[in-house]
Amino acid sequence: MSTTLQTLDRGLRALRIIAEHDGTVSVATLAEALDVHRAIAYRIVATLEGHGLVVRGEEGGLRLGAGVALLAAHFEPQLRRVAQPLLEQLAHQTRATAFVSVAEGDEAVVMLVAEPDEGLLRVGYRLGSRHPLSQGAAGTAILAGRPPRPNDSEALREARQQGYSMTKGQLQKGAVGVASPIVTRSADAGVESCVGVVAMEDLDIERAATAVIACARRLAELIED
Numbered sequence: 001m002s003t004t005l006q007t008l009d010r011g012l013r014a015l016r017i018i019a020e021h022d023g024t025v026s027v028a029t030l031a032e033a034l035d036v037h038r039a040i041a042y043r044i045v046a047t048l049e050g051h052g053l054v055v056r057g058e059e060g061g062l063r064l065g066a067g068v069a070l071l072a073a074h075f076e077p078q079l080r081r082v083a084q085p086l087l088e089q090l091a092h093q094t095r096a097t098a099f100v101s102v103a104e105g106d107e108a109v110v111m112l113v114a115e116p117d118e119g120l121l122r123v124g125y126r127l128g129s130r131h132p133l134s135q136g137a138a139g140t141a142i143l144a145g146r147p148p149r150p151n152d153s154e155a156l157r158e159a160r161q162q163g164y165s166m167t168k169g170q171l172q173k174g175a176v177g178v179a180s181p182i183v184t185r186s187a188d189a190g191v192e193s194c195v196g197v198v199a200m201e202d203l204d205i206e207r208a209a210t211a212v213i214a215c216a217r218r219l220a221e222l223i224e225d
Contacts, residue, residue: 007044010034014044015053015068020146024061080112082222087114087195090215094208096199100219101138101179103192107131108138111193137177140165141194145181164209165196174200178208180216184224195219 017033018025031041045062048054052067083100091098091114100112107130133139143152144159152160159165164180171177179196195216197208 010036010040011044011048014041014048015064016147018054018062019064019068024057024059024063026061030062078223083112083195083219084114086215086218086222087112090114090195090197090211091116093211094197094199094203096197096203096208098195098197098215099138100182100193100195101142103133103142104130106133108133108136108142108194110138131171135167136171137165137167137179137196137198138194140167141179141181141196142192145183145192145194162209163213166205166209168201176201176203176205178203178205178212180209180212182216182219182223184220 013034014030017030021029027041027045028038030045031038034041034044036044045054049056049065052065053071054062055065056062087098087100095116097116098114099110101108102111103109109130110127113127131139133143140156140159141164143156144165148157148160155165164178166176166178168176175198177196177198179194182193182195196212197203199208
């Protein structure tokens with residue numbers, strides 16, 4: 001027997017649908033996406049509004065409310081606390097700069113960084129630096145953590161299948177990045193994030209991918225504890 005709470009599941013799915021739309025979403029569109037009667041969609045929206053997770057625009061369209069940012073604010077310190085030791089271990093394993101990035105709108109923002117003790121050439125990855133989700137291993141990994149879409153690129157479909165993304169020279173000439181999404185059961189209402197490493201062209205891709213995937217899974221487990 002399924003242990004899923006249907007109403008909660010619908011509410012979390014509604015948040016994701018609203019978050020992934022450009023602009024606002026109508027209740028009718030939301031009801032169709034959830035495959036529920038419009039009256040049920042209205043009740044879901046009313047509940048989310050009551051917690052500040054959803055707000056209505058001037059024409060009644062729905063967008064995320066400040067309550068989501070508040071959840072994110074509580075989530076980030078938790079992620080920082082559990083991630084830093086694992087990030088340092090990842091940097092040591094791969095001899096590359098390790099990082100955790102989070103999605104903020106249409107951009108990936110670097111939230112944590114750990115540099116390796118060894119190696120002469122290092123790729124600088126500055127805290128707070130950002131780039132479009134459409135570029136770089138981190139952006140691709142975050143997008144790969146989302147449900148599939150018909151217009152997904154081949155690179156995105158491959159990253160979703162393999163569990164990691166790999167890019168070369170997209171953000172910095174000569175730099176190679178490998179990243180994996182941090183997927184938790186509560187990801188629908190929380191922060192979309194990924195963990196990865198970046199180095200120059202001598203990065204051992206296979207070794208880095210294995211280590212990054214393992215780190216992402218461990219982080220997801222610790223976040224949910």
